[in-house]
Amino acid sequence: MLLYTLKRILYVTPVALGVSVIVFLLVHIAPGDPLTSIMPIDATAEQQAEMRAAYGFDKPLAVQYGIWLWKVLHADLGNSIATGRPVLADVSRAVGNSLILASVSTLIGFTFGTFFGFVAGYFQNSPLDKIASLLSVIGVSVPHYWLGMVLVIIFSAQLGWLPPTGAGPDGSGNWRPDPEHLRYLILPAITMSVIPMGIISRTVRALVADILAQEFIQALRAKGLSEWGVFKHVVTNAAPTALAVMGLQLGYLLGGSVLVETVFAWPGTGFLLNAAIFQRDLPLLQGTILVLAMFFVFLNLLVDVLQTALDPRIQRS
C-alpha cells in the first residue's frame, strides 16, 4: 500500500508539469491584450510597447513560461496586472472563501444525493424511486445560475429573508461561522449543491440497483443475514465508485463556480476567475487556474489512495 501510494505521488510530478504548460499556453491563446485593463483606451503604440516590455510580454513565450515556472516553484505566482497585488494572496483568500462555500454545498449535495440514491436504488420503480429520480434529474438539468437568480428573487427581493450578495455584512475579511455570516451562505450553497446532488443521486441509484441484483446479495439473504447486514455490504461495494464520483464533484465545488459566485458576488475562485478573464489579467488567470488544477490532481491522488484502501483489488490492477 505504501509503495503504491509513493508511486502515485511520483506520477503527480509529470502531470503537474503538463498542467502548468497547458495553463500557461491556454491563457495566451485567448484574444485581447493583457495590458488593456491598465492602460487608457487611447494609449499610444509607444506607451503600449513600453508597458509590454515592463511586464515582460515582449519576451518569447518559452522565456515567459520559464520565468513564470521558476517563480511558481518558489511559491510566487507573480503580481496581478490589474491590481498590482500578489496573486498568491488573492488566490489564497478566494480559495478560502470557495472552501467555505464548497464545504456547505458538499454537506447538502452529498447528503441528499446519497440519500435519494439509496432510496431510489432500494425501492426501484416505486413512487419513491420516481420522486427521487425526478429530483436528481432536476438537479442535473436546471442551470444553477438560473436557479440562483430565482432563489434571489424569491428569498431576497420578494421576501427579504436572506441577503442576495456578498460573504458577510463586512465582507469576507472577518468571516466567522456565526448566524450573521451563515445567512449569506445559504442561497449560494443551495444553488451550488444542486448539480452534485443530482449526479451523486443518479450514480448511487445505479450502483445500489446493480449490487442488489447480484447473486452474492441473494446468497447473503438466503443465509439469513439481516437487512441491515445486507445494507452494509451494499454500502461497502458501492463506496469505491461513489467515492470517485464524489471526489470529482468535490473538485468542481472547490474550484468554485464562475456563474454562481458571480450571481451572488461571492468572493471565491469563480468570482476571481471571472474578473481575471474580463480584465485579461494573465498572471491572476494563470495563478488561479493552476491552483485549481492542482486541487484536482491532488484530489484524484487522494481518491485513488482511498479507493485502494477500501478495495485492494484496485491496487493489484
Next chain:
Amino acid sequence: MKHPLSKLALLVACFAIVGSMSASAQGTLRIGMTASDIPLTTGQTDQGGEGMRFMGYTVYDGLINWDLSSATKPSDLVLGLATSWGIDPADTSKTKWIFKIREGAKFHDGSEFTAEAAVWNFDKLLKNDVPQYDQRQSAQGKSRIPAVASYKAVDKYTLEIVTKAPDATLPYQLAWIMMSSPAQWEKLGKSWEAFAKTPSGTGPWKLTAFVPRERAELTPNKDYWDKPRVPKLEKLVLLPLPEPNARVAALRAGQVDWIEAPAPDAVKSLTGAGFDIVQNAYPHNWTWHLSRAEGSPWNDIRVRKAANLAIDREGMKELLAGLMIPAEGFMPPGHQWFGNPTFKLKYDPAEAKKLLKEAGFGPDKPLVLKALISPSGSGQMQPLPMNEFIQQNLGEVGIKVEFEVVEWNQMINIWRAGTTDASAKGTQSINFTYFIQDPFTGLVRHLQCNLKAPNGTNWGHYCDPEMDKLFDQVRNTFDPKAQTEVLKAIHEKYVNEALFLMVTHDVNARAMSKKVKGFVQAKNWFQDFSPITMQ
C-alpha cells in the same frame, strides 16, 4: 414632572433624541458599482470613468477639478489644488504655464500640499528613474498629459509647467492627474502596495477600510479645504457588483442604497417597487466610427448622411426603456460646444433613400457594409440589440450590414490598430464608445491627421487639412470663451459633414432608494458625493 430630576431626565432624553436624529440624518450610503474590483486606490485610478468617480475625485484632488455642483449647467473646469492658472505673460512662445498652489491644503496624513508635492506626483507618472515611479499609475496617467514637456517648483506655492508646443487644452489634461501624498508614501516605507491600503490624498473622503474585490469604506475628511464640500454622510461604502441582476437584487433586498447602471429591463420593476431612477446627459456618445480609407463607401457624404437619416432614434429609446438621449450631434444636446449645425439628425427614411439613389445605390444595387461590434464592454450600453436595431433601420433604406462580432478587449486593440490593419477584417465601421469630456478626448483624437491609428486613435484614417487647422486653433486659443467658439465650429463640421453615424448618448443611469437625499447628478462622468444625506 414636579421632581427636578424628572425635568433633568426629560432634558437628557430630548438631547438624546435630537442627537440621534442628527446622526441618522447623515447616515451610511452603500453603492453597488459595476466594477469587479475596488478601483486602484493610490491616486491614478483604473476602471475608467467609474474608477475616477469613486476612488479618484473622492480621495484625491487635481490641480484643476471638474465642477460637479449642478445638474443643469454644463460641467466645466474649476480650481482645485491650484488657485490660479495661466500662460506666463512674459513667455512669447505660449508654452510656459504658471500655477499658484492653494496654501493650507493638507493631505489626510496632515502633510501640506505644495508645488514640490505636485512635482513629485508628475515624476511618479513620467520619470521611470525616480523612486516613487509607479508603473501602474504611470500606465493610467502618462497618456493623459501628452502636452507636458517639463515642470518645476518655482517656490513653495508656485508651479511652472512647460508644454511641448502651445496647447490651450492643458488644463483639461491636468484635471486627470490626482495628487498623492509624498509624506505618506515615505512613511509607509516607500511602498505603493502599502500606500494602496492606507492611501492619503487631499480629497473630501478618506479611505478607512478596504477588502480587495469586496468593499471599500470611506469617511469624511472633516479638514477638507473646500468647506462646502465636506461630506455630510458618516460613511460611504463601495461594493463591486459586476453582475447587473446581482446589483438589482442587492438594491431590492436593501443590501445597498444605490446601484450604478441598472439594466433597462429592470427599470420598470424598480420604479414600481419605489426606487428612483436618476439620470442626466453627460459627455458620452455611442456612434459608429467610419472608415475613410480608400474605397470605403463612407467617403461619400451622401451615404453618410443617408445612414444618419435612416436611424429611428426614438424607437431605440423605447427599446432601452428611455435610458438614452437620442443624438442630435456628436456631443450631447445642450453641450457647451454643440453650436448650431445645419444638418439635422432626424428620422427620414425617404430622404435617406433619395440620397443613396443619388450615390448610385438602390434596391437592385444595395450598399453592403461590414461593421465591428462587441457583445458587451465599458460604455457600450446594450450593443447587441442596439446594433441589430440599426441593422434593421439601415436595411430598410437599402444598406445591408454584416456584423463582425469581437470581444471587447479585442475590440480595443482593433480600435488602436486602425481601419487598415488586418485585425479590422475588412470592416468599414466600428461601434466604439468612450469619454468625450475634454477637447482632446472629445474631438481632436478621433480625426486629427497625425493621429491616424496606430499613432493615435483616429481609427477611420480621416484627414482634412481644414479640420486640422481648427484643431490647431483650439490648442492656440487661450481665452476660454474664444476657445469654446472654435470648439463649436469643429462640432458643427462634425455634424454637417456627418463624419460619424451618430446614434445616442448614455444617461449615466443609477437606481437608488428614496432614503438617498441631496444627490445632484452633474453632467459629468464624475460625481460629487459630499452633499448626500440618508433619510
